[in-house]
Amino acid sequence: MISLLISIKQKAALDTNQKLKRWYSITVMLLRVEIEDKIIGNKHLLNNLQFFVDDDEKIGVVGRNGVGKTTLFNVLAGTDTEFEGSIDARKGLRMIATQQEHHGLGEQSAVEYILTNLPHYARLKHVIDNHPGSMGDDMRKIHEYSDALERYGHLNYYDVEDRLLQALAKYQINEKSARLPMTALSGGQKRFVELLVVQFSEPDLALIDEPTNHMDYIAKAAFIAWLEAAKHGCLVITHDRDVLAKVNRIIELKDKKAVTYKGNYEAYLKQNTTSTTNQLQNYEIAQKTMANLKSQIVYAIARAPGYAGKSANNPFIVMRDRLRKQLKKIEDANPKPSFWIDQESAAALNPKTTANYEKFKAKNIKMGKHTEGERATNMLTINGAQLGYDGIPLFDPVSFSLQSGERLHIVGRNGAGKTTLVRAIAASVRGDKPATIIKGTITPGRHVRFNMYEQEMGDKLLDLTLYEAIENIYRDFDLAINPQSIMRSMGDYLFEPAVDAMVLVRNLSGGQKARLQLIRMLINKPNLLILDEPTNHLDLPSIEELENALKPYHGAIIYISHDSYFARNIGGKELKIGTS
Secondary structure (H helix, E strand, O other): HHHOOEEEEEEHHHHHHHHHHHHHHHEEEEEEEEEEEEEOOOEEEEEEEEEEOOOOOOEEEEEOOOOOHHHHHHHHHOOOOOEEEEEOOOOOEEEEEOOOOOOOOOOOOOHHHOOOOOOOHHHHHHHHHHHHOOOOHHHHHHHHHHHHHHHHHHHOOOOHHHHHHHHHHHHOOHHHHHHOHHHHHHHHHHHHHHHHHHHHOOOOOOEEEOOOOOOHHHHHHHHHHHHHOOEEEEEEOOOHHHHHHOOOEEEEEEOEEEEEEEEOHHHHHHHHHHHHHHHHHHHHEEEEEEHHHHHHHHHHHHHHOOOOOOOOHHHHHHHHHHHHHHHHHHHHOOOOOOOOOOHOOOOOHHHHHHHHHHHOOOOOOOOHHHHHOOOOOEEEEEEEEEEEEEOOEOOEEEEEEEOOOEEEEEEOOOOOOOHHHHHHHHHHHHHOOOOOOOEEEEOOOOOOOOOEEEOOHHHHOOOOEHHHHHHHHHHHHHOOOHHHHHHHHHHOOOOHHHOOOOOOOOHHOHHHHHHHHHHHHHHOOOOOEEOOOOOOOOOOHHHHHHHHOOOOOOOOOEEOOOOOOHHHHOOOOEEEOOOO
């Protein structure tokens, strides 16, 4: 009836607006994703997941370790086609994804690898290099050559190699390293090379997986500046809060679905608090309803035997069956959601909501009980220590002392010697003389018991199952070994014993390996912790749990981190080594 009141003129205007809206959505939307089901093994990893990506959007993709973020990217990139659903891309969409594995590259250098992966570069370069000597009066080849020159210039390829070398230098890959085979580069360097493939390809949509792991603060600043200036869409898997602060939308994979939040990290925290509070209320109502139905079912079952008539007509059996159907319907419609609210927002909740949150929130790693450590006063004294290799120093001499309860943040560019310094400190505490000390001294205090979190998992554990690895850790520290303790350690650090116990360590995800590192670091209640980039591979709740565990820790902490949020939360003195 309402439509009859609309004049023909108004109707025409509405039709025009609808057409414009449809045109706008077609021209702006890059990608519409609908994954009905994605199964890995027997696990439904993604289910009824939907989202879209618009032109120029910078979207952060977050979620607990193991929820399927990298799997989602593989589906979007077309490398994983075993799913039910659809990926609808804008016609002609140029999408590029960073690669995690690099096989069959032979002697191809980093520069050659990037150039080979740039759109049309190889074909245009071949025409420009080969046509002049063979085209003669062949008008087809002359036109091809002319078009190639024009296209080559339009894509800014004439000076691309020089620009590539400058960009690689920002990531501390000098020209000599850039000319080496890709196989000679470290994992971190290969990650930087992949980023430059994306940056120089100028796609419509870039899929970037954990870009800032292994980056120092200058390289990370360069990446963030590029991200902000990029004229195309970007989907970035990251838990780096410095990066998330610069995106304009966040997609969280949670409970097999995609939840979208407008704005950056701070906006995400606020919206997540609101939506989680609503979820808590709905979940609590559902729990009460189910509890009531269960009590009615118990009542019906208890009364059924006393009915004298035929069992088929027993009203209590009919009642029981009806209630069970209702219960199942509510249970199916209300699975327990994954609740997480950041600590600051959680502190502002009202008491009732706080109580519900504490009751239903997602499990986090349990580290508090492992961080008590014995007290010692003077932990470490370093006097004029200069370290290096083959007599060549990495940095100028440094001096500092560290007392119990103090924190020391070591800052410097990649390659400045930060990891070399903390490894020398670890060796000195063990009673060894580090071969890297050129001059000066590293003197540990008495009664110092340390443990270290390193960036890479040692080879010793890689071919063991998770159960065997934890058993090995217990043995290294002369701790009593029994299945209950090992299973408890798994549970404390969010492993599922029934699922994960027999998985080889080398097959664990980055986040799972990080949590295994935490078990090893805290198992012997050290009073000195040495942390080398501890937030790499951890999800947001786990990073917060790590920060919460470290804040009350009364031992000393030496840490290397390029996560400015983590550094602010842990605090302490700053030691800068090397050049800026």
